[in-house]
Amino acid sequence: MNWIHIVSILGAAFAIAIGAIAPALAQGKAVAAAMDAIARQPEAANTVSRTLFVGLAMIETMAIYCLVIALLLLFANPFA
Amino acid sequence: MKFASPLESHILFTIGPVPISQPVVTTWGIMAVLTIGCWLLTRRLGLRPTRTQAALELVVEVIARQIRETMDAEPRPYLPLIGTLFIFLLVANWSSLLPGVEPPTAALETDAALALIVFGATLWFGVRALGARGYLRSFAQPSILLVPLNLVELFTRSFSLMVRLFGNVMSGVFMIGVVLSLAGLLVPIPLMALEMLTGAVQAYIFGALAMVFIGSAISEANPSPKAPNHEVSS
Amino acid sequence: MRIDWWTLALQAINVVILVWLLARFLFRPVMGAITARQTAMDQLLADAESAKAAALKLEADLKAQTDAFAADGEARRSALLASIEAERSRLLDAATIETDAKAKQALASVEDAQKGMATQLEENAAVLAGQMASALLRRLPAAGTTDMMFTALLERVERLPVEERRALAGDTPLAIVTPAALDGETQARCVQKLEEALPGLAAPNFTVDPALIAGFELHGPHMLVRNSWRADLDTQLAALKEDDHAGLRG
Numbered sequence: 001m002n003w004i005h006i007v008s009i010l011g012a013a014f015a016i017a018i019g020a021i022a023p024a025l026a027q028g029k030a031v032a033a034a035m036d037a038i039a040r041q042p043e044a045a046n047t048v049s050r051t052l053f054v055g056l057a058m059i060e061t062m063a064i065y066c067l068v069i070a071l072l073l074l075f076a077n078p079f080a
Numbered sequence: 081m082k083f084a085s086p087l088e089s090h091i092l093f094t095i096g097p098v099p100i101s102q103p104v105v106t107t108w109g110i111m112a113v114l115t116i117g118c119w120l121l122t123r124r125l126g127l128r129p130t131r132t133q134a135a136l137e138l139v140v141e142v143i144a145r146q147i148r149e150t151m152d153a154e155p156r157p158y159l160p161l162i163g164t165l166f167i168f169l170l171v172a173n174w175s176s177l178l179p180g181v182e183p184p185t186a187a188l189e190t191d192a193a194l195a196l197i198v199f200g201a202t203l204w205f206g207v208r209a210l211g212a213r214g215y216l217r218s219f220a221q222p223s224i225l226l227v228p229l230n231l232v233e234l235f236t237r238s239f240s241l242m243v244r245l246f247g248n249v250m251s252g253v254f255m256i257g258v259v260l261s262l263a264g265l266l267v268p269i270p271l272m273a274l275e276m277l278t279g280a281v282q283a284y285i286f287g288a289l290a291m292v293f294i295g296s297a298i299s300e301a302n303p304s305p306k307a308p309n310h311e312v313s314s
Numbered sequence: 315m316r317i318d319w320w321t322l323a324l325q326a327i328n329v330v331i332l333v334w335l336l337a338r339f340l341f342r343p344v345m346g347a348i349t350a351r352q353t354a355m356d357q358l359l360a361d362a363e364s365a366k367a368a369a370l371k372l373e374a375d376l377k378a379q380t381d382a383f384a385a386d387g388e389a390r391r392s393a394l395l396a397s398i399e400a401e402r403s404r405l406l407d408a409a410t411i412e413t414d415a416k417a418k419q420a421l422a423s424v425e426d427a428q429k430g431m432a433t434q435l436e437e438n439a440a441v442l443a444g445q446m447a448s449a450l451l452r453r454l455p456a457a458g459t460t461d462m463m464f465t466a467l468l469e470r471v472e473r474l475p476v477e478e479r480r481a482l483a484g485d486t487p488l489a490i491v492t493p494a495a496l497d498g499e500t501q502a503r504c505v506q507k508l509e510e511a512l513p514g515l516a517a518p519n520f521t522v523d524p525a526l527i528a529g530f531e532l533h534g535p536h537m538l539v540r541n542s543w544r545a546d547l548d549t550q551l552a553a554l555k556e557d558d559h560a561g562l563r564g
Contacts, residue, residue: 054288057248057281061240064247071254075085089318101321107328111335118340125347127354133347140344159345160337167340168332184325189318193325197333 008077012070019066026059086254089187103184110171110184139167143287150288151295158294161201165194166287173249173279176256177272183279185249188242195242198290199234206297215297241289248282436554444547448527451543459528460496464504467530467541471511478537483512485534489519493526493542504530 034052038045089101121132129137143163147155155162169185176183184190206215219230252275259268451459471479482488490504501520509515521533529542 053281054285057278057285061244061247064251065243067251068243068247071086071250076087089321091318098324099318099320100324101318104321104324104328107325107332111328111332114332115335115339118336122339122343125343127347127351129347129351133344136340136344137348140341141348144345156345160333160341163341164329164333164336167336168329187321189321190325192317193322193329196322196326197329 004077004079008073008080012073015066015070015073019063019069023059023063026062027056030055030059086186086250086257087188089189101187101189102182103187103190106175106181106184107172107190110168110175114167114171146288147291150291151298153295153298158205158291161197162287162291165198165290166283169194169245169283169286170280173283174276176253176275176279182253183249185245186253188246188250191242191246191249194245194286195238198241198293199238201290202234202293202297205294209298218297237289237293241286245282245286248278252278433554437551440547440551440554444527444544444551447543447547451527452524460492460494460500460530463528463530463541464507467532467539468507468511470539470541471508471532474539479512480514482532482534482537482539483515485537486516487519487535488516489521489533491521491523491526491531491533491542493522493524493528495522496520 030052034048037048041048089103091099091101092105093100121136125133140159140163143166144155144159147153147158147162151158172183172185172190174183175181176186185194203215206218209215210218219227219234221230252271256268256271256275259271471482474482490508496504505515505518508518518532526542526544527547529540529544531542531545532539
């Protein structure tokens with residue numbers, strides 16, 4: 001295990017860690033806004049929740065990007 | 081503990097010089113199931129719909145309405161592509177429920193192929209709607225300075241389309257594999273339920289983004305959007 | 315990591331084939347079925363619309379017919395009313411005319427009766443006056459009137475034309491009528507005077523008739539010379555009747 005491995009593992013962990021923070025905050029804001037909207041307009045709950053799911057998936061894609069980067073570092077590291 | 085790389089696909093066998101990998105075989109299976117199923121279901125369609133025909137018509141109607149609302153255009157030319165993308169992605173993502181089957185969308189090549197097809201369809205429909213010259217000119221909208229940005233966006237959005245689908249499905253499969261190898265047989269069931277939801281949402285997002293891309297390609301000629309004829313349907 | 319280009323190409327081909335297959339086996343038939351049902355529904359709706367239009371037209375026709383019937387009935391009724399009215403007024407007019415005629419007739423008959431009664435009364439009054447006059451005259455001495463009446467007779471005879479005087483003279487037997495018997499001297503004087511007026515006079519008889527009241531008359535078989543109060547009264551009565559008749563006619 002040379003230093004490239006160590007740095008790759010650390011990079012993967014940090015990528016997941018940092019890459020999970022911002023989408024988590026964003027998802028929290030999105031859910032809060034959706035709850036607010038549903039509370040204001042309960043009859044629009046269906047539309048709001050459908051849009052919310054799509055939005056959450058889009059936000060989650062950011063975390064998924066980070067996961068892909070981490071997996072690339074772990075399993076397909078071009079420098080290892 | 082060593083995990084198999086989720087980024088590699090296994091070559092099952094070769095036909096002549098062509099190596100046939102596992103996602104291709106799975107895709108063939110899905111194609112066979114879909115085609116035979118549709119052939120059986122649509123063999124006899126009548127004016128008075130049976131239960132299955134009503135369900136089929138509901139699915140097709142929903143997809144057509146989505147196309148009409150999103151692209152603001154008559155859905156007939158785009159329905160086969162968009163509908164096939166959605167149905168294939170849904171079935172492919174949910175195929176992980178079968179034991180021993182890895183969804184073909186968990187392989188980067190399949191997602192790249194799908195993104196490539198959406199990319200080609202965007203170009204094709206844009207050229208068909210605006211003409212080659214008109215479509216090329218649409219990249220200079222609203223200013224000539226934005227041409228490189230538009231060109232880069234054309235590729236990056238296809239790339240993000242590919243990576244989004246790949247990362248979601250692959251991560252789900254990888255997570256389930258990790259949990260399965262750590263805990264046991266029944267523990268990853270909640271994860272699989274979450275994976276079903278994710279798969280459905282990703283299929284919808286992929287189809288919706290394809291609609292948005294094609295729609296923006298065909299509508300850039302007329303910046304004044306014509307009055308959308310929203311169909312009154314449930 | 316490496317991209318398996320064969321897999322990528324195969325998957326792209328697979329997806330394109332799947333697009334074609336699903337378009338062939340799913341979307342085209344289902345859209346066809348939806349379109350067919352849509353057209354069938356449109357057809358049905360159009361049929362229903364046309365049937366509704368036909369029913370509406372039929373209803374309108376029936377309404378028009380009913381209206382026509384009602385108008386016809388109204389016209390007939392008004393015509394009947396008008397004819398009844400005309401008949402009634404005609405009958406009324408006829409009755410009025412008839413009544414007027416009858417009233418006029420009744421009035422006329424009443425007038426006639428009144429006039430006849432008045433005439434009768436006048437005649438009665440005349441007769442009564444004659445009787446009263448004769449009763450009054452009878453109180454005068456016959457001889458007093460005889461000369462005067464004889465003179466008047468003579469004057470009347472002398473005024474007659476010659477032919478009539480001759481015929482009167484030849485009209486035998488001529489009777490001299492007086493209300494009271496005359497004495498011989500008077501008779502002779504009278505005969506003499508008459509013979510002067512009527513040459514060739516045969517000897518006349520003397521007859522008494524008190525109905526004459528006063529006067530002197532010559533009665534022949536063919537001729538008559540009246541000269542008496544009775545004759546005057548008769549003449550006046552006749553004139554009275556003549557007047558009445560003339561008045562009635564007028």
